[in-house]
Amino acid sequence: MNRSLVTRVAAHPWVLTLVLVALVWIVAGFTLRGFGSWGHLRYLLELSAVIGIVAAGQTLVVIAGGIDLSVGAVMTVSAILLPLLSPADDPTGLAGIGATLAIATGIGILNGAGAAYLRVPPIIMTLAMATFLQGLLIIVAGGSAVSVSNPAVIWLGSARPLGLPAGVILWILVSAATLYALHRTPFGARLMAIGANPIASRLSGLAVDRASVRLYSASGFLAGVAGILLLGMNRQGYAGIGDPYLLSSIAAVVLGGTSILGGRGTYAGTVPGAILLVTSTALITVVNASPGWRSIMFGSLILALLLVSGREARR
Amino acid sequence: MSAEPSMPLNEATVEARGVHRGFFGNPVLKGVDIALRPGRVHALLGENGAGKSTLINLLSGALLPHAGEVIVDGGSVSRFSPEAARRAGIAVVQQELSLVSELSIAENIGLGAYPRRFGLVDYGALAEGVEQVCRLVGIQENRGTPISALPLGRRQMVEIAKALFRRPRVLILDEPTSSLSAHEAGVLADLVLRLRDEGLAVLYISHRLNEVLALCSHVTVLKDGVVTADRSLAGVSPDELVRLMVGRDAEHLFPSWSPVAGKEIVRLEGFCAGSARDVSFHARRGEVVGVGGLVGQGQEDFLQGLYGAVAARAEAVSIAGSASLPKSVEAANALGIAYVPADRKRESLVLTHSIAINLALPSIGRLARGWSRSRHAEAELVSDLSARLAIKGDPARPVQALSGGNQQKVALAKWLPLKPAILLLNDPTRGVDLDTKREIYRMLRALAADGTLVVLMSSDTPELVHLCDRVYVFREGRVSGVLAHGTISEEAIVGAALGLPERKAA
Structure with a gap:
């Protein structure tokens, strides 16, 4: 009985990630004042939604044996272009969202075509794309931040239908679609x-x-969605806004038990992986440390978590 | 003429006595004797899989014999390592070139034996030694040219120079002329005779019988891991050599069948793909057409070209009702063409995934209902296929847990739901046990009886003889012989593979 439980968990590493999240939440809820409040947990979920959505595309790409290093840059592009692309006379704001997502998807198509037809290794193709986009943004937007007035995006970043943040509901929809597709x-x-x-x-x-090509376009599309959600929550887009999400998306995928070598994995692990990442960041923030030390702690933590849950089984 | 001096035989420089060697319980050499004597060019002949490579590896210390001994200069060597072989002066020129393409001609020739002074490479001494061997084998290129800039034939000459740089007493040449031009082959032949006169022992492996007869004075023939001839070559005809290489008992492996040729389904003129050149080919439904020849004569490119997996073109095409060759694997599948690769671990199966998903993979799209996979239909397909082919084991297990024979059955079975009109098979029984072989043979004939064209490429000559209606034999990318039913024999296939003029069948 006990043994079969262990083997079953070993066969499904994502279960381990889920258990880990539950443990951290329970322990932190009892020891840290305010951690267990609904408002705080809801906030953690909202932050996780951004990582979770961008990591959905990353999960698909990694399972198929590739990697998308341009997701951070695509998020930044979306967050900066959306205000510029939203026509002032559109009361819904959906036109701007559609245009932005079309561009994000187009970037993904270029990534996929480069990897598939020009035989550029994905790691090079997407990294070059990220560098290209960063340069383009400096030219388009300069160094200044842009504010968002698109009503749909503001709604997405602040509304709480049914008591849940709209971003979290969006994440649930993306999760359902990703799990179905996979x-x-x-x-x-x-x-x-x-x-x-x-x-x-x-x-x-x-x-x-x-x-x-389909894969990388899905990854581009989802990075665009994540970028728009981030913009809605932040109300401002600026160069570099998406950068932290590159490592986070890959870490969430691997924490969730998906093999970084491809061929094996599930988005069902990426979801708790994303929550685990955000929770750990929050806990580190509680500790009174300088930003440098926080970064070091975060990096070490990711490594430690990977050792526990995401280690490649020897083949 | 390569007359052997009629003085008493010199003592063998290196000799194998009664060596046995197997792999994974599969005996490859069963008590082989061979003696390489100074001043003699010794030919080693045998079909694919007769054990020639294994024997070379034993003589060069790359493998240890399981039984028997290797004797150097009359003394038995207990652990004959590559290091011991080097000390004994044995140099091997392998079929697979072992040059480093980024390094220059000179560096490659000296590699592993750089002359040193004060712990540094002595480039002066290196250049001197390299100069000597380059002149010997006729390399005129600048010694600093990187290997990557040389055509294949020149690389082969560098490989030979590299072996000579070590001043060997025994030189083993494994198919040295397969990538050489006629001129280079001539240079090599002169060189071999000169080295012989200088007192080297040369072991010469080649499928070109004319070369063997011109250069060698003694021959050892291997068949199924046993020496079938160890004799002087004086007065031996090519036909006799072929007869020595083949002629094993027909086993009770093959089903009985009678030809039922249907409508023509493939006709190709001037087909080229990869190293296959100017192939004319036609076949009917209900036939099993064999593709034979020595390993690597363009047969695989021929099959993969038909399958849309490598670029191919042809002057005239009619294949499965289409007037053009499939441009992609998908297009080939759509025409009803399926392909079972030779290397099942690399090219056929997704080893870490379940038996079920491997069986269903080509059919998943067809079975889907709307966007969704139909688990029910997939499960039915899997259990049906497992039952039909007697594939043992829980289909949820990874396919890598199966034996080689069962893996091959999975690789074959996954195409059956497509009801292929043309089934291309690349050495489907390599590394497969006898029982599974028998099952596969019966299945292929059954498929043919149902109107499938089966194209069977095989390195196992008896398969071609006993299973095929007709056999196309490839040699250097071209079809060197088409054997019709009734004229197929091992002698005829090997003869065509070696480029002997066709004899009229009795």
Whole structure:
């Protein structure tokens, strides 16, 4: 009984991540004043939503054996371009959102096409794309921050229908769609196969190149969504706003038990992975330390968490 | 003429006596004797898988024999390591080139044996030694040219120079002329004879019987890990050599069948793909067409070109009702063409994933209902296929847990739901046990009886003889012979593979 539980958890590393989050929340809730309040937990979830959404695309890409290092830059691009692209005479604000997401998706398509058809390794392709976008933003926006007045984005960042932040509801929708795509569609099954053995997949008649264009466009799209949500919560977009989310998205994926080598994993682990990251950051902030030390603690913490839950099984 | 001096035989420089060696319980060499004597060019012949490479590896210390002994200069060596082989003066020129493409000609030749002075590479001495061997093998290129700038044939000559740089007493040449031009092969032949006259013992492995007859004075023939001939080459004809290489008992492995040729489904003229050149090919539904020849003569490129996996072109095409070759694997699948690769771990299977998903992978899209996978239909397909092919084991287990034979069955079974019109197979029984072989043979003939065209590429000649309606034999990228039903024999296949003129079948 006990043993079968252990083996079952070992077979599904994401369960371990979930248990870890629950433990941290329970312990912190009893020891830190204010941590367990609904308002604080809701705030943590809201922050997790941004990481969770950008990590959804990252999960798909990593499972298929790639990596997207441009998500941070795409988030920044979205946050800065959205105010510029929102026409003043649109009372809903949806036109600006549509235009921004189209650009984010387009960036993803370029990433995917470069990786698939020009055979640029994804790590190089997406890193070059990120650098390119950062340069472009400096030219377009200069160094100044832009404020958002788009009503839809402001609603997204502040409304609480049904008592839950709109961003968290959006995350739930994204999670449902991602889990469905990964575990219930032929597309998801092919991603896993491609990640585990691209040569066999190609010779089995899977359209590997087309799948990778779709993948990176999904990742671009989701990074755009995360960028817009971040803008709504922040009310301001500025160069570098998305930068911290690159490492966070990859860390959430790996914490969730998805193999960084591809071929194995689930978004069901990335969700608690994202929450675990945000919670740890919050706990570090409670400790009175200088920003330098906080960064060092955060980096060490990610490594420690990976040792516990996300370590590659020896093959 | 390569007359052997008729004085008493010199003592062998290196000799293997009664060596046995197997891999994973599969015996490859079963008590082989061979003696390499100074001043003699010794030929080693045998079909694919006869054990030639293993024997070379034993003689160069890369492998240790499980039984038997290696004798150097009359004394037995207990642990014959690569280091011991080097000290004994044994140099091997392998088929797979072992040069470092970023380094220059001179650096490659000296690699591992750089002359040193005060702990540093003595480039002066290196240049001197390199100069000597380069002149010997006819390398005119600048000694500083990087290997990557040389064509394959020149690299082979550098490889030979590298072996000579060590001043060997025994030189083992494994198919040295396969990538050489006629001129280079001539230079090499002169060199081999000169080295022989200088007293080297040379072991010469080649599938070109003319070369063997011109250069060698003694031959050892291996068949299924046993020496079938160890004799002087004086007065031996090419046909006799071929007969020595083949001719094992037909086993009771193959199903009986009668030809039922249907409508023509493939016709190609002037087909080129990779190293396959100018291939004319036609076949009917209901046939099992064999593709044979020595390893790596363009057969794989031929199959993969038909499958849309490597770029191919042809002067005239008709394949599965299409007038053009499939441009991609998907397009080939859509035409009803399926391909079972040779390397199942790398090219066929997703090893870490379940048996079920591996079986269902090509069918998942077809079985889906709307956007969603149909778990029910997939489970039905998997249990149906497992039952039909007697694939043992829980389908939820990873496919890597299965034996080689069962893995191969999974690799084959996954295409059956597509009901392929053309099934291309690349050495499907390599590393497969006898029982599974028998099952696969029966299945292939059954598929053909149902109207599938089966194209069977095989390195196992009996398979081609006993299973195929017709056999295309490849040699250096071209079809060197097409054997019709009734004229297929191991001798005919090996003869065509070695480029002997076709004899009229009796």
